[in-house]
Amino acid sequence: MPLALYVLALAVFAQGTSEFMLSGLVPDLARDLGVSVSAAGSLTSAFAAGMIVGAPLMAVAGMRWPRRRALTAFLVVFVLVHVVGAVTDDFGVLLVTRVLAAVANAGFLAVGLAAAVAMVPPDAKGRATSVLLGGVTLACVAGVPGGAVLGQAFGWRAAFWAVALACLPALYAVLRSIPATPEKDAPARSAGGEVRVLRESRVVVVLVLAALVNAATFCVFTYLAPLVTEVAGLAAGWVPAVLALFGLGSFAGVSVAGRLSDTRPAQLLAGGGIALLAGWALLAATAGNPVAAVLLAFVQGALAFAVGSALIARALYAASGAPSLGGSFATAALNVGAAVGPALGGLALAAGLGHRSPAWAAVVLVAAALLVGVLARRTLFTSAGDHSSDLRV
Template sequence: MPFALYVLALAVFAQGTSEFMLSGLIPDLARDLGVSVSAAGALTSAFAAGMVVGAPLTAVAGMRWPRRRALLVLLAVFVLVHAAGALTTSFAVLLLTRVLAALANAGFLAVGLAAAMAMVPPDAKGRATSVLLGGVTLACVAGVPAGAALGQAFGWRAAFWAVALVSLPALYAILRAVPADRGPRPVRVRARDELRALRDPRLLLTLLLAALVNAATFCAFTYLAPLVTDVAGLPAAWVPAVLALFGIGSFAGVTASGRLSDTRPGTLLTGGGLALLAGWALLAATAGSPVAALPLVLVQGALAFAVGSALITRALYAASGAPALGGSFATAALNAGAVAGPALGGLALAAGLGYRSPSWVSAGLVAVALAVAVLARTALRPSPGEGAGART
């Protein structure tokens, strides 16, 4: 894989850390800014919503520029709004910086996916996708715990400064390592052509499956802490270790799916999907036993991100006629799932179904995805023009 891909993954690591790190900073942030914990929680929702809306919008806006310039501008905005967030004493300003950071993050990931696809051979999209998404999973493993530790030691602002500082080397490296392209065609022509290509039923169904699988992932992941403490009976000190265990599994899953997504996506999606369904149901049923639950957390992290990564790769193959906007729609689908999953898990908890219920909801979401895949099997069958990456 080209060195530039790993440069992009470094930036994605910083952005993923920013997206998830607030889970460990909310109480301190709420006290410092004089707002309630629930109000501070709106910062997470604002970021997720910005990711969903921002991916296609910033991708269209970025079509006016060469990819390297778009990446540099989006990452520079991301750095600046984190610095502003670290300096502000106003909750309203901080909320605005989170929305702007999400817009920049979504645009960067969308353009980064398009740039990655242009750097590799046509049959290596899965491996390129796994490198980029590896930055997100490493953020779960290392970035989020490090951000929480910084927040506890030096205050929540230190975590914002750290994200900005980690992004600075990526800015320079993008300038040096990402190849310049020949510049864009007129934006109206390209946008119209690419939006037409995105009407492909196979692509739309793949994006739906990606949203459903990611909703299942984040439904269970969001409520792992109470599952560990209230159902499994482990001390609260175990929670970071369990979250890191899930992150380690997710990194392993993304890495392992890289080649399989290019060579045998059908086998990975069918086998992985069935295993994922069984795993969420088994976790819900056996959560009272740490001996059973902890290995399942690792396995489910691996399966969830392996299947999710494979679906994104398949979407990129299906969106070959929309190289700029295809990645943005994939990004939006992932984040739509990340918004819907925790909300559905919260509804189950509000209904009094207990802390096992989000895992059951996750199993149900994967079951729906499998049912949709079966019903849409003919529509999702790859066309001859998709190449080796779409072969089963």
């Protein structure tokens, strides 16, 4: 894999830390700003909403810029809004900064996915995707628990400052490693032509699946801290460790899925989806056992990100005729799930259903994804120009 691909992963690590870090900061942030836990959790949904809107819009804007210029601009905006978020005392202002940060993140990821796919052979989209998403999973391993530790030691604002600082070396690396000019051999493409590709049924199906699976993941992950402390009975100091275990699992899942999503996507999605459903149900049923809760954090991180990264790769294969916008629509679909999931979990908590309820909601969401996958399996695994179409199922 090209060095520039790992540079992009470094930037994704910094941005992924911001997206996920609130999972360890929700209780403290809610107390400091005088809002409910479910309201503080809505910051995650706000970030996801910004990603949904920003991904396609910023990808279209990025089509007119050299990739290095676009990636640099998105990172600079991302740093600035985190500085504002770190100093504000107003929940509304913080909410706006989360949306703006998400728009910048969405633009970076959309352009970054297009750049990553362009760097590798046509049959290696899954491996390129796994490297880029490795930055997200490393954010779960190191960045998110680190943010939780900073939050517990110095307050939640310290985590926002840390994200802004972490973006600076990534910004330097992008300026040094990404070509300043567009690829000479890249064909001219119109946004309208790519949108027509993205409206095809094989693309729509995989985007729906990505949204459902990610909704389940974020429904639980956003409220993992109170699940660990209130249901499993572990001390608050365990929260960073459990988040790190989830992140280690997600890194393992993405790494394994990298090659399998290029060669055996049907088996990976079917087997992984069934295991993911069973795992969320098991977590909901056994969360009162601290050993089970800790172990399942790792297992579910692995399963959720293995299936999720395979779906992103599947979207890129299905949307091979839309190289600039395909990644943005995959990003938007994932973040539809990332917005809906925490919202559903928050509704369940607000209704007094208990801290296990987000895990039960995840069971329903994954079951819906499996049903859609079964009904549309022929469409899902038949893609024009798909280099993995010779699937062994």
